[in-house]
Amino acid sequence: MTTTPASTRAPAAAPDTAADPAPAGPAAAGRLPLADRAEVRAWTGAFVRTEARRLALTFGLFAAALVAGLIGPRLLGHLVESIKNGTTAGRVDVLALTFVAILVAHALLARAARTQATLLGERVLARTREGFVRRVLGLPLSEVEAVGTGDLLSRATNDADRLNESIRQAVPRIALAAVTLVFTFAAILLTSPLLALGLLAGVPFAALSTWWYRPRATRAYERLLAQEADVLAVTHESTRGAATVEALGLGPRQAGRHGAAVDRVVRTRQRTTWLQTIWFPSLDLATMVPMALTLLIGGLAYQRGEVGLAELTAVVLYVQALGEPLNDLLTWTDELQIGNAALRRILGVERLPKEEPRPPAVLDGHALRLEGVGFGYGPGREVLTGIDLSIAPGEKLVVVGASGAGKSTLGKLLAGVHHATRGTVSIGGADVARLPVDQLRREVVLVTQEQHVFSGTLRDNLTLAAREAGADGAAEGAAAPSGPADARLWEALDTVLLADWARSLPDGLDGEIGPGAAPVSPSHAQQLALARLLLSDPHALVLDEATALLDSTASRRVERSLAALIAGRTVISIVHRLDSVHDADRIAVMEAGRIVELGSHTELLAAGGAYAALWRSWSGAGTAPHGEGASPAAP
Numbered sequence: 001m002t003t004t005p006a007s008t009r010a011p012a013a014a015p016d017t018a019a020d021p022a023p024a025g026p027a028a029a030g031r032l033p034l035a036d037r038a039e040v041r042a043w044t045g046a047f048v049r050t051e052a053r054r055l056a057l058t059f060g061l062f063a064a065a066l067v068a069g070l071i072g073p074r075l076l077g078h079l080v081e082s083i084k085n086g087t088t089a090g091r092v093d094v095l096a097l098t099f100v101a102i103l104v105a106h107a108l109l110a111r112a113a114r115t116q117a118t119l120l121g122e123r124v125l126a127r128t129r130e131g132f133v134r135r136v137l138g139l140p141l142s143e144v145e146a147v148g149t150g151d152l153l154s155r156a157t158n159d160a161d162r163l164n165e166s167i168r169q170a171v172p173r174i175a176l177a178a179v180t181l182v183f184t185f186a187a188i189l190l191t192s193p194l195l196a197l198g199l200l201a202g203v204p205f206a207a208l209s210t211w212w213y214r215p216r217a218t219r220a221y222e223r224l225l226a227q228e229a230d231v232l233a234v235t236h237e238s239t240r241g242a243a244t245v246e247a248l249g250l251g252p253r254q255a256g257r258h259g260a261a262v263d264r265v266v267r268t269r270q271r272t273t274w275l276q277t278i279w280f281p282s283l284d285l286a287t288m289v290p291m292a293l294t295l296l297i298g299g300l301a302y303q304r305g306e307v308g309l310a311e312l313t314a315v316v317l318y319v320q321a322l323g324e325p326l327n328d329l330l331t332w333t334d335e336l337q338i339g340n341a342a343l344r345r346i347l348g349v350e351r352l353p354k355e356e357p358r359p360p361a362v363l364d365g366h367a368l369r370l371e372g373v374g375f376g377y378g379p380g381r382e383v384l385t386g387i388d389l390s391i392a393p394g395e396k397l398v399v400v401g402a403s404g405a406g407k408s409t410l411g412k413l414l415a416g417v418h419h420a421t422r423g424t425v426s427i428g429g430a431d432v433a434r435l436p437v438d439q440l441r442r443e444v445v446l447v448t449q450e451q452h453v454f455s456g457t458l459r460d461n462l463t464l465a466a467r468e469a470g471a472d473g474a475a476e477g478a479a480a481p482s483g484p485a486d487a488r489l490w491e492a493l494d495t496v497l498l499a500d501w502a503r504s505l506p507d508g509l510d511g512e513i514g515p516g517a518a519p520v521s522p523s524h525a526q527q528l529a530l531a532r533l534l535l536s537d538p539h540a541l542v543l544d545e546a547t548a549l550l551d552s553t554a555s556r557r558v559e560r561s562l563a564a565l566i567a568g569r570t571v572i573s574i575v576h577r578l579d580s581v582h583d584a585d586r587i588a589v590m591e592a593g594r595i596v597e598l599g600s601h602t603e604l605l606a607a608g609g610a611y612a613a614l615w616r617s618w619s620g621a622g623t624a625p626h627g628e629g630a631s632p633a634a635p
């Protein structure tokens with residue numbers, strides 16, 4: 001009797017065990033937490049309080065529609081009995097017209113109720129989505145890095161859609177079905193208490209099978225959503241890192257991981273379908289048997305003269321009318337379970353630590369300083385140990401070392417992306433961990449190989465960071481299409497050698513770029529990022545192999561753009577190629593999480609240590625000791 005909603009339909013399947021092992025997909029290691037039942041209840045309570053008036057209106061309309069719907073059978077019963085007992089054509093006309101009027105009223109009220117329910121659902125969904133995105137944007141960057149984007153993306157898209165479906169469809173349908181059932185049962189009770197008794201026979205069966213089904217289905221749906229997040233994570237990882245996947249020949253490996261993740265989803269789908277193949281038929285039995293019983297009792301009672309034809313007709317129609325709401329109630333309750341699992345995932349981000357508002361600090365200059373710094377990505381293993389380093393304003397420092405030595409981690413600590421687990425990293429005497437993000441970004445910015453082009457105009461892409469950093473000239477530029485601010489934007493584009501490209505866009509600064517609009521090559525994306533930096537004007541830059549993924553022509557173009565950007569700023573360059581390191585003021589050599597040598601090119605060569613060996617190997621071979629890529633050490 002049940003029609004399963006699209007999202008729960010799946011091929012019939014053999015039973016799977018409830019103890020399906022936790023998915024070992026890419027997101028499994030750093031998965032976001034789930035909200036518990038109390039948090040879901042609190043969210044629901046807040047929703048009911050905030051939307052009390054709309055909820056009351058919606059349920060009021062549903063109730064009015066139902067009452068109108070229930071009057072119909074009563075009228076029809078009267079009509080049948082009147083005709084049987086003999087009545088005037090005039091009375092039949094009046095009854096028939098009233099019947100039609102009631103049907104129309106019922107249809108209009110039901111439509112209004114559904115519209116209200118949909119509006120309510122959309123409002124809640126919009127608020128939940130906004131809250132989610134705001135919360136995620138407010139997460140410390142290290143948290144986002146730790147969990148990976150797959151799980152986050154899946155919660156913001158897949159799970160939000162599931163919740164949307166639940167609120168928009170399941171909640172009103174369940175409410176409508178529940179109210180219909182209560183009213184219909186009350187109508188049967190009022191019409192004939194004897195006939196109503198038969199219906200109660202189904203309650204124990206329904207309660208028992210639901211008691212068996214619910215916890216199993218809840219677990220399975222939670223597992224399903226987490227496994228779907230794993231599929232998304234592998235897909236996202238493969239598309240974002242397409243260049244690396246291709247360069248390292250990781251295609252078959254990624255395809256294998258994707259296949260394994262999809263297999264886990266299919267297995268869990270089979271499990272949920274198997275659970276449904278037990279629950280639905282047992283509920284069918286629990287509803288059909290009492291209905292048949294009621295009709296049997298009705299027939300016998302009519303024969304014995306205990307109920308009249310009007311009551312019997314009305315009860316037959318009422319019992320028939322129970323079928324659809326019962327069907328809806330069961331089917332959409334199952335859908336609601338998925339919505340509940342999705343809500344637990346969406347609300348789970350609330351459990352992550354919040355970025356507390358920090359008051360701006362008064363800085364004493366712009367020197368960067370690391371004192372006794374240690375850092376580990378997880379407990380038990382430090383990847384940086386005992387780092388003491390002072391970088392004077394305007395200094396050009398190059399960081400070199402073998403792969404895995406900790407260079408990028410050091411860069412992230414300097415830029416305040418991660419915070420030291422031991423010791424302190426400070427700028428102008430203020431701990432970077434305590435600086436508000438906008439102040440921190442005016443001091444130091446990390447530039448990596450990956451640069452994002454936002455969907456929007458070239459102007460938006462340029463002024464974003466400037467606005468965030470409070471650079472008023474650029475912010476004005478965002479509002480006004482021309483004027484001095486535009487001159488600043490063009491100047492920045494010119495400095496990073498992008499002005500010709502920008503002029504080639506049909507609408508110049510107002511041209512749409514990014515996905516779906518004018519394509520932006522990786523080197524242009526990198527130059528655009530540099531222009532953004534020029535406009536936001538930080539005191540220090542940490543360049544982590546900013547040109548490593550570009551081909552040699554693009555790399556040279558970006559390096560020329562970089563040269564203009566780094567003039568007059570403190571620059572920490574993390575490099576693999578040593579071709580321009582000798583221009584740096586100092587070079588830091590890292591090994592196994594420590595700075596083992598620090599000094600100028602000449603000093604370190606004279607010392608004859610690790611750097612001298614690296615340099616000999618570099619200048620002898622004329623190629624990078626490992627990997628490709630370069631970042632200029634000095635202008």
Ligand SMILES: Nc1ncnc2c1ncn2[C@@H]1O[C@H](COP(=O)(O)OP(=O)(O)OP(=O)(O)O)[C@@H](O)[C@H]1O
Binds near residue numbers: 377383402410
């Ligand atoms: N997000 C992370 N989670 C856990 N460990 C990490 C993470 N990032 C880096 N590591 C580990 O920290 C250590 C230092 O890595 P880091 O990337 O800082 O080295 P690196 O010198 O920059 O290497 P490369 O030159 O290859 O980029 C390595 O052992 C690495 O595996």
